[in-house]
Amino acid sequence: MLSAYIRLAEVGIGCEPWPQCYAVLNPGEEKKGITVLTEQGQTMEHRGARLAHRYIASALGMFVIALFVMSLRARRELRTGLGVPTTALLVTVFLALLGYYTPTRDNPLITMGNLLGGMALLALLWWMMQRNAETIPGEMDRPRRRLAVVALLLVGLQISLGGWSSANYASSACSGLMSCSEPWLGLAQYRDAYAPLRDIPLDTGGQVIPRDSNGTMSMTHRVFALLTAAYLAWLVRRLRPNPRLRSTALALSIFSIGLIIVGVSAIWLGMPLALLSLHNAVAAGLLLAGTQLLHKLTPTRLPVSPLPG
Numbered sequence: 001m002l003s004a005y006i007r008l009a010e011v012g013i014g015c016e017p018w019p020q021c022y023a024v025l026n027p028g029e030e031k032k033g034i035t036v037l038t039e040q041g042q043t044m045e046h047r048g049a050r051l052a053h054r055y056i057a058s059a060l061g062m063f064v065i066a067l068f069v070m071s072l073r074a075r076r077e078l079r080t081g082l083g084v085p086t087t088a089l090l091v092t093v094f095l096a097l098l099g100y101y102t103p104t105r106d107n108p109l110i111t112m113g114n115l116l117g118g119m120a121l122l123a124l125l126w127w128m129m130q131r132n133a134e135t136i137p138g139e140m141d142r143p144r145r146r147l148a149v150v151a152l153l154l155v156g157l158q159i160s161l162g163g164w165s166s167a168n169y170a171s172s173a174c175s176g177l178m179s180c181s182e183p184w185l186g187l188a189q190y191r192d193a194y195a196p197l198r199d200i201p202l203d204t205g206g207q208v209i210p211r212d213s214n215g216t217m218s219m220t221h222r223v224f225a226l227l228t229a230a231y232l233a234w235l236v237r238r239l240r241p242n243p244r245l246r247s248t249a250l251a252l253s254i255f256s257i258g259l260i261i262v263g264v265s266a267i268w269l270g271m272p273l274a275l276l277s278l279h280n281a282v283a284a285g286l287l288l289a290g291t292q293l294l295h296k297l298t299p300t301r302l303p304v305s306p307l308p309g
Helices: 002-010 047-073 083-101 108-133 142-167 187-193 214-239 243-268 273-296
Strands: 035-037 043-045
Touching: 002 047, 002 108, 002 273, 047 083, 047 108, 083 108, 108 142, 108 273, 142 214, 142 273, 187 214, 214 243, 243 273
Parallel strands: none
Antiparallel strands: 035 043
C-alpha cells in the first residue's frame, strides 16, 4: 500500500489542476522517494512515507529470510514444501534489487515488476500461513478447484492490466466512465498499448506526452474488471451452498464489489490519491480471497514423519 501511494503521488495523482499537472517527470532529478505537486506548482517530499516504506521493506526482508531458514530446518513438517518459501525469498531479493538499482518512473516494466512482485509475495506468504495453520481433509475437488484457479488467474490478469495502465500514465486518458475522447478499440492501438518494450515519450519539461493507445489501456482495464466481477459473482453463487466455503465466498463478494465501487468513485471524483491508493489495497484483498479459495479446495499434504532411529 505504501509503495502504491508513493508511486501514485510522485507522478501527480490528486494534484491541481487535474489533469494538466499529471505525469510530470524530470529525468534529471533524483526519483527515489515521493514528490507531490502542490497547487502553486511547487514540489514537496513526503519523507515519512518514504522512510516508513524503507523500514517496513527491510523488516519484511528479514522475516522472509527467517521463514526460509526455518523452512530448511523443518522441511519434513512443512505442508507447502520448500518451493513456496524459496520462491518468496527469490521474489524478495528481486524486489530489493529492483528498488535499489532502478529508482526510475519512466520505465513501465520496472513499475510492473514492483507491483507484480509485491502482489506475488503477499499471496505466497498468505498461502504459507493458511496451509500451515489449517488442515484441509478429503479428496481433491477437481472441478471446483479448476474454477478457483481460473478466478485467481483472472484476478491476477486484472491487477496486471491496471498496473500496466498506471505504469504508462493512462489514468487521465478516459474521463468518462465507459467512454474516451479518442477511439480506443483498434488493432493498432492494442499493438502499441501492450508492446512490452514500449517507451514513455517526454517533452522538454519532463511532461509525459499522451499517446493514442493510452485510452486503450484504460478502457481495457475497466471492461475486463466487469468481466472478472461477473465471473466471480457466478462462482460465488456456486460456492455459497457449501458451508466450508461460505466465508471465503463472502470475502470474494465484498472485495469484488468494493473494487468496482472504489474504481467508479475514483473516475467520478477526478482520480483522488486516497481512492486510487485504496483501489490498490482492495485489489490486494481480492487476490488474498482468491488464494484463500484455492487453499480451501486443495487437500493438505500431511508432513512426512521421520523414521524411528
